[in-house]
Amino acid sequence: MTLLPDVDRIxxxxxxxxxxxxxxxxxxxxxxxxxxxxxxxxxxxxRARLARVFRAVDGSFAFAVSGTGTSGMETAVSNLVRxxxxxxxxxxxxxxxxxxxxxxxxxxxxxxxxxxxGRACDPDALRRHLNANGADVVAMVHAETSTGVCxxxxxxxxxxxxxxxxxIVDAVTSLGGVPLDVGAWGxxxxxxxxxxxxxxxxxxxxxxxxxxxxxxxxxxRSFYFDLSLLEDYWLRRKYxxxxxxxxxxxxxxxxxxxxxxxxxxxxxxxxxxHRMLVASLAELGLTLLPAExxxxxxxxxxxxxxxxxxxxARKHLxxxxxxxxxxxxxxxxxxxxxxxLMGAGSAPRLVLLLRGAFESAxxxxxxxxxx
Amino acid sequence: MTLLPDVDRIxxxxxxxxxxxxxxxxxxxxxxxxxxxxxxxxxxxxRARLARVFRAVDGSFAFAVSGTGTSGMETAVSNLVRxxxxxxxxxxxxxxxxxxxxxxxxxxxxxxxxxxxGRACDPDALRRHLNANGADVVAMVHAETSTGVCxxxxxxxxxxxxxxxxxIVDAVTSLGGVPLDVGAWGxxxxxxxxxxxxxxxxxxxxxxxxxxxxxxxxxxRSFYFDLSLLEDYWLRRKYxxxxxxxxxxxxxxxxxxxxxxxxxxxxxxxxxxHRMLVASLAELGLTLLPAExxxxxxxxxxxxxxxxxxxxARKHLxxxxxxxxxxxxxxxxxxxxxxxLMGAGSAPRLVLLLRGAFESAxxxxxxxxxx
Numbered sequence: 001m002t003l004l005p006d007v008d009r010i011x012x013x014x015x016x017x018x019x020x021x022x023x024x025x026x027x028x029x030x031x032x033x034x035x036x037x038x039x040x041x042x043x044x045x046x047r048a049r050l051a052r053v054f055r056a057v058d059g060s061f062a063f064a065v066s067g068t069g070t071s072g073m074e075t076a077v078s079n080l081v082r083x084x085x086x087x088x089x090x091x092x093x094x095x096x097x098x099x100x101x102x103x104x105x106x107x108x109x110x111x112x113x114x115x116x117x118g119r120a121c122d123p124d125a126l127r128r129h130l131n132a133n134g135a136d137v138v139a140m141v142h143a144e145t146s147t148g149v150c151x152x153x154x155x156x157x158x159x160x161x162x163x164x165x166x167x168i169v170d171a172v173t174s175l176g177g178v179p180l181d182v183g184a185w186g187x188x189x190x191x192x193x194x195x196x197x198x199x200x201x202x203x204x205x206x207x208x209x210x211x212x213x214x215x216x217x218x219x220x221r222s223f224y225f226d227l228s229l230l231e232d233y234w235l236r237r238k239y240x241x242x243x244x245x246x247x248x249x250x251x252x253x254x255x256x257x258x259x260x261x262x263x264x265x266x267x268x269x270x271x272x273x274h275r276m277l278v279a280s281l282a283e284l285g286l287t288l289l290p291a292e293x294x295x296x297x298x299x300x301x302x303x304x305x306x307x308x309x310x311x312x313a314r315k316h317l318x319x320x321x322x323x324x325x326x327x328x329x330x331x332x333x334x335x336x337x338x339x340x341l342m343g344a345g346s347a348p349r350l351v352l353l354l355r356g357a358f359e360s361a362x363x364x365x366x367x368x369x370x371x
Numbered sequence: 372m373t374l375l376p377d378v379d380r381i382x383x384x385x386x387x388x389x390x391x392x393x394x395x396x397x398x399x400x401x402x403x404x405x406x407x408x409x410x411x412x413x414x415x416x417x418r419a420r421l422a423r424v425f426r427a428v429d430g431s432f433a434f435a436v437s438g439t440g441t442s443g444m445e446t447a448v449s450n451l452v453r454x455x456x457x458x459x460x461x462x463x464x465x466x467x468x469x470x471x472x473x474x475x476x477x478x479x480x481x482x483x484x485x486x487x488x489g490r491a492c493d494p495d496a497l498r499r500h501l502n503a504n505g506a507d508v509v510a511m512v513h514a515e516t517s518t519g520v521c522x523x524x525x526x527x528x529x530x531x532x533x534x535x536x537x538x539i540v541d542a543v544t545s546l547g548g549v550p551l552d553v554g555a556w557g558x559x560x561x562x563x564x565x566x567x568x569x570x571x572x573x574x575x576x577x578x579x580x581x582x583x584x585x586x587x588x589x590x591x592r593s594f595y596f597d598l599s600l601l602e603d604y605w606l607r608r609k610y611x612x613x614x615x616x617x618x619x620x621x622x623x624x625x626x627x628x629x630x631x632x633x634x635x636x637x638x639x640x641x642x643x644x645h646r647m648l649v650a651s652l653a654e655l656g657l658t659l660l661p662a663e664x665x666x667x668x669x670x671x672x673x674x675x676x677x678x679x680x681x682x683x684a685r686k687h688l689x690x691x692x693x694x695x696x697x698x699x700x701x702x703x704x705x706x707x708x709x710x711x712l713m714g715a716g717s718a719p720r721l722v723l724l725l726r727g728a729f730e731s732a733x734x735x736x737x738x739x740x741x742x
Contacts, residue, residue, distance in 0.1 A: 005409045008401045019402045030379045038376045067438045070612040074595045203615035224445045241441040244574035
């Protein structure tokens, strides 16, 4: 008996999101090796597409690390932070905390800008922090997957730049789903993943280093994540590792879909379906954790009403409707559900489905809605 | 126009090898998330299968790193080598050299046991080296992909163990293709890849840590490769990264195929087809670089005859017959072709095809065979 999954999960959690049939077919393309001329042509195209999707300035190096989003984080940190670097890290959730840990591991003197979970960072607070502490690098999460909050990265990056610091931005849950402009916002390094708003399978981490970051890179410990060795492969075709043909083909197709839709239209779609979800949930008496102005369009942190058991409701969605949503992390465990509308998963039919599923889960726990 | 590969390359280079249709179909299974009960069941099964394929002892931890074979190397090194560790590294080719670089990056005082490229390491030489230099860790490559040599790891690991050192073994081109017994040989950490003798797509690195290695682990810099965090995920279901469902499904199916054939039968098949290739090439006047006793069954280093242009012949195979073989690396560039018969690619029909293709390539350069 095979253990391969035989059910089509409706993936509406914090990721992976739904993979479109086009991307699945692309992934099953014939295997080509990491130095095959057909692969090199693909890699050049993927680089150009990523630079456009990140909206990077000329002279940037956009590519994909052969690992998940966390490997993107480590690639950014390990190439820009060295022993003794002063790193100011904005911690407004689980992934900000992970960024801080990563900077500490790579030897930085880390100062944390702590923000209450569920709130966005105030750029003025960051400015005061930098005035008091200084920083060589400022690291921040754009879309905090653990809280559903969108940090004002445009303003925060400007503050960091005023202080002469390099900026590292985590765009794991934002790239392709909410407005992000690495070039115009002056971001020096930005990474993401493939399995959320880009709509591919997980396994690669899109990343971009801008001109300042390329210039100020440090020699880190990691061989696998070494920016210069990765440049040797992507730009100079020198063997470094056996990049997965299947994952590159899938990423290529995901990016083609993103560009066919157009970034602006894609952002607008994510916003529209997010607003539809918020309105639908309100009809059930469900509210979101972040204030309206701070909300992500891609990941919705839905408050668990008093008296409702979080895991029971989540299990009801999975068992009865084959819908996956996420649990809260850390201090938010048991207090929120995390509902992702990302990539192909940001669609009106899925909002309708979610409304019905939540209604059923609440009714099961004695919470009948009288609309 | 799509850039997705539209030709079925016959992959007979150093890897990736041919992916079987069963594995391709498995990879296209419906996506499940990294914490889905269906995924956790798969991961438990993959762990058990990997432990059997590595022939690990009870109390070992076998799993797969979310990256290519080089990420397996970095996971082994970064969790066992710390600043000041004495690491003796056997360097008999490109990948031994990479192991030495990796140990240096993680702070070890590295002593190299240099072996001429194309020859196997003499265990007595290793013993003398350890007597003279001592070592906390001894690192070695089993199947040196750059030279086609199989190092006598059973004897080398015994020598290392006599000296009380931990052993790290690179089995990237051996696991599933040539005899390897991590448990019986007393190997402490061993890693491989998915796209060679296991016959899957690249993107995961099977790895095993034995009981001594688990006990003597160090806290490394890397978060992504941190053994304890990876244990938290694989054993205690604590989120660490978004493991790729597609790649796990592919690895599951690859391992199922390996176990259906049986390891002993699989090794015997690789030996048989290797011998058939050597005999076929001899008919064309082509010989192998390593001495007969040192040859891998999975990767054949074929000498380029005097007067034959290496890249021209390789390009002929690709352009005329859609066959990929590999070039020589480092000091062997231009001097050898690297022909892999691995996984599904170790088959008599492919040996016939290679014989014909080499005959054509040599004839093209004025080397007609009169058998």
